[in-house]
Amino acid sequence: MTKQLNIGMVGYGFMARAHSNAWANVSHFFETGYKPVLKAAAARNVSKLRHFADMWGYESVETDWKALIERRDIDAIDICVPNDMHAEIAIAAAKAGKMVLCEKPLARTEAEGLPMVEAVEKAGVANMVWYNYRRVPAVMLIKQMVEAGKLGKIFHYRAKFLQDWTISPDVPQGGAATWRLDVDAAGSGVTGDLLAHCLDTAIWINGSISTLTAMTETFIKERKHALTGEVQKVGIDDASAVLTRFQNGSLGTFESTRYARGHKAAYTLEINGEKGSLSWDLHDLNRVQYFNHGVEGAVRGWTNILVTDGDHPYLGKWWVPGLIIGYEHSFTHQVADFLYGLRDGKPAAPTFRDALETNRVCDAILASGKSGAWVTV
Numbered sequence: 001m002t003k004q005l006n007i008g009m010v011g012y013g014f015m016a017r018a019h020s021n022a023w024a025n026v027s028h029f030f031e032t033g034y035k036p037v038l039k040a041a042a043a044r045n046v047s048k049l050r051h052f053a054d055m056w057g058y059e060s061v062e063t064d065w066k067a068l069i070e071r072r073d074i075d076a077i078d079i080c081v082p083n084d085m086h087a088e089i090a091i092a093a094a095k096a097g098k099m100v101l102c103e104k105p106l107a108r109t110e111a112e113g114l115p116m117v118e119a120v121e122k123a124g125v126a127n128m129v130w131y132n133y134r135r136v137p138a139v140m141l142i143k144q145m146v147e148a149g150k151l152g153k154i155f156h157y158r159a160k161f162l163q164d165w166t167i168s169p170d171v172p173q174g175g176a177a178t179w180r181l182d183v184d185a186a187g188s189g190v191t192g193d194l195l196a197h198c199l200d201t202a203i204w205i206n207g208s209i210s211t212l213t214a215m216t217e218t219f220i221k222e223r224k225h226a227l228t229g230e231v232q233k234v235g236i237d238d239a240s241a242v243l244t245r246f247q248n249g250s251l252g253t254f255e256s257t258r259y260a261r262g263h264k265a266a267y268t269l270e271i272n273g274e275k276g277s278l279s280w281d282l283h284d285l286n287r288v289q290y291f292n293h294g295v296e297g298a299v300r301g302w303t304n305i306l307v308t309d310g311d312h313p314y315l316g317k318w319w320v321p322g323l324i325i326g327y328e329h330s331f332t333h334q335v336a337d338f339l340y341g342l343r344d345g346k347p348a349a350p351t352f353r354d355a356l357e358t359n360r361v362c363d364a365i366l367a368s369g370k371s372g373a374w375v376t377v
């Protein structure tokens with residue numbers, strides 16, 4: 001029998017929309033034994049909250065997240081607010097016995113994330129962090145191919161996440177739309193916001209990072225605060241470039257920036273191994289590029305795999321071969337895996353504990369960016 005799972009959403013921004021879309025449509029495509037219901041949404045700005053709730057069909061609203069957590073008809077709390085609020089809400093939700101799903105990064109630092117991990121583990125509640133790019137079918141296929149040994153020994157892991165939306169000095173920091181530029185709200189700049197995605201995928205596919213050295217830069221040193229208009233020092237990293245060694249002996253190079261003119265969300269990755277290479281580009285997200293050195297020399301070359309067949313990850317649940325899917329589907333897949341995890345009693349990854357590792361690596365990058373030294377993670 002299908003069980004109802006009542007969702008309590010905290011926030012109403014871009015991520016709350018991406019998550020709500022996933023909760024709303026997952027049971028149309030995936031038979032997990034659960035049917036999520038958009039029960040209530042919470043935020044302080046009542047008019048924006050009501051508009052969001054109406055658009056997505058939330059049954060009710062709360063202007064205080066604490067009231068949402070206290071409600072007995074809520075099963076899972078989904079946290080879609082700036083990073084500085086993740087810990088307090090997640091810990092309170094876990095104490096109240098709710099399942100907790102948290103937008104990435106788990107916290108601003110590892111130290112802030114650890115009590116969140118301890119709270120969900122102590123309470124024994126299901127938990128997950130929304131590193132959605134793992135659930136792009138092409139990325140999942142890469143993971144499966146690496147696990148199946150298609151690349152053999154891995155030598156290199158290379159990833160970038162490039163944007164260009166903060167180049168103008170007129171972009172403010174703080175406030176609802178630009179909290180990602182405010183170090184108090186975000187914890188860090190591109191390292192926690194963009195590179196964290198690359199790191200999560202890398203650690204998941206290629207294992208833990210052992211040591212690293214990083215270069216970070218803040219190109220624009222002062223910005224106006226969006227709420228007060230006061231010109232303040234910028235505390236975030238605008239760009240980070242990182243060299244890593246993985247525990248499996250491979251080398252990693254990572255880059256993230258909001259100053260790569262022309263790039264909006266250019267997440268790319270490439271893995272080079274003894275037997276072949278694989279690469280992926282978010283702007284062409286249904287394709288995997290594969291070089292198989294095992295193919296006879298005369299016809300050997302990069303193969304372009306269109307990941308839309310029924311036997312590709314998740315695709316059997318969507319349309320028919322050749323029909324592509326998009327960014328939003330990665331969230332639906334993440335919800336589906338969360339619900340399968342509830343059904344099977346196996347936590348869906350990344351759990352809070354898994355995601356803490358990414359926070360640890362981000363901390364090491366920011367420390368190395370300041371000191372210039374190699375850091376052991």
Ligand code: SOE
Binds near residue numbers: 163193194265
């Ligand atoms: C930043 O612009 C951002 O929205 C990130 O916060 C998301 O995590 C990333 O997926 C897209 O870019």
